[in-house]
Amino acid sequence: MADSTAPAKPPVAPKKDKTLGQPSASEETASLYPKMDLCQKMHRLTAAKHAGTLDSLLELQTEVFTAIAVDLVNPSLYRRLQLELYGAPTPSNAAAALKLTTDDLDQLQVKQEKELATLEAAVTDAQENAGDMEVVDARVKVARFAAQSLAENVALDAYEKLLDVPKLSSGKKIDALMEQARVASFYKDTSRADDCIARADKIANEGSGGDWDRRNRLKVYKALQRLLHRDMQAAAEALLSCIATFSCNEICSYGDFIVYTMLTNLLHLKRPELKVKIIDGPEVLSVANHKPVV
Template sequence: MPDDSMAVDTPETPAPAPKDKDKKKGGGQPSASEESAAPYPDMEFAQEIHRLTVKSAGVDAEYQTKVFKKIIEELENPSFYRLLQTTLSVDTGLCSKEKLKEMDEKNAAHMKELEAKVEEAKESAGDMEVMDARVKIARFAAKSLTKDEALEAYKKLLELPKVSSGKKIDALMESSRVASFYGDTDKSTEFVESAQKLATDGGGGDWDRRNRLKVYRGLGRLLERDIKEGASLMLDCIATFSCNEMCSYPSFIVYATLSNLLHIPRPMIKEKILDGPEILSVANEIPDVIKLVRALYDCDYKAYLNAMVEVEPTLVADRYLQPHVAYWMRELHIMAHKQFLDSYQSVTLQAMADAFGVSTDFIDYHASQFIAAGRLSAKIDKYGGVIITNRPDLKNAQYREMIQKGDLLLNRIQKLARVVDL
């Protein structure tokens, strides 16, 4: 009797996950669909690999050995072992070429057995049993074969007849995880968008799948540096998070907190972050991030800059945040400058330097950079040692925008009229 949970629409008792998966459960709501999600690729392991590749704090030879042992002993994936060795330009000496070749042959033999079960199901069983067999092939490939082989296996699963929209969404989300595990952001996004289209247009998006898809999409937006859209998606999921296959709950709260810190109004920082019960439940696990938010809300700019220094290693060590770490640090810095200057029409460089606990040269350099980039509405009187704020007139700005858009519309109408006359 097939026992794979992807095979039927009604919830079944999920197969027990590996013991180390239990460590990933840090919060969020229980979810039958999430519990039955494929255990591989292990996205927490992807974070460990990222920390190894960027040589973040705490990564040493012992850490490297642990990572490679997991690839051999748990994943039994010789191709990924070779890929990581090439990426890091190291030879761990943990597994000989002969042993890796033996593992290749073992995996090929297992794939042959699984394919035989598909043919057997086609001949003597029904569509559901064929799908069960294809699911097992896809999940084995995601664990022990290459990215291309895994994605091809999921493609064959999606091409089967009579697969419900819900199960297609599950397969697309698992395909997205495979692509994301190997750093193929474009492919991962493509799968997630296909799943989202099915959820909205195909009628296969139940409440749980829709919520999990928001997490997939939100994390994808972070990688694409669409922080505002990612922040909105993740804010909606804080109370209903059930996507531990993508990240732990504390990690999700870090993403939701940092992204929303850049975009929500200051009163909402208090309501949604500092006093949010879900965030408070994991605050002790993410002290650097909470310290950063509280310092900004309390206008303690010296503590805020110190917290920025402390939170930077967290950004570097995370595969979703590290690609844009310079952007994150710049935006956090600009936020502090804007919030401070909003309270003044003019302020001396020395007073601002004292508030931030830095030198006047530091303030002068960074403020001038932000002003030149159009990120601060101010000007610096270097001779007088003063920063003068220059808040734009909102009504005049709206009027200018309306005139510009009106001119653009008239130009388009004129061009269209010439085409019609012809």
């Protein structure tokens, strides 16, 4: 018979998922939208359109338009991608991927405009009847809803309104600017993303700038921007400096980040460093089984 007086075993801590990078408090509270993996899928479709191979990706077309309609509920993005891929009027061979009609999109647009009005009313109520934190929270909800379900310009403007809130902490400003940078990157506005990241970096480097966690996450955003600008040597150095502290799964997966780090550093690292930092690097090895290319 078991001894009921025996001390209970301490709970076993869950194993850290090494494929996600490092845990981060600010990452956990980051907006889920826009989803950058969806952005990559959209890019695959537009690239196929220009290459004349779009018809071979019907399954991906259906997946992307379904995600925009069901997950994002974003009629503006739906129309934008539909026009970009198929032109106007939409050809009959696109019907298999498109589940929403013009009337459906118009109804969704009205619905989302009503939701935006409701959220803006909550901001006004917070300004009149609550404190600064409640105003910030209400503005965050507007910005994140816009990033998910409204047009690009509306989302970018919503984040500017959030940044204009009085007494917004430096940490919250950095968070807002990183999220705004993601919106700009999602819509391929590289110069706007550059501006957002530069503004966030300035705040982080001021006397009362962001905490260690946010500084590390901002480094990842800066490294990826260098990659977008094809500044490969600077990108290689920046990416490599981030892999041990990566905590930005909202902008790309850790596995993809490792791949970017490997490819850029293959061009610039000397062989002994390549062996130590890449081939035998613990961060690289931690995702090797999950990324065949690694």
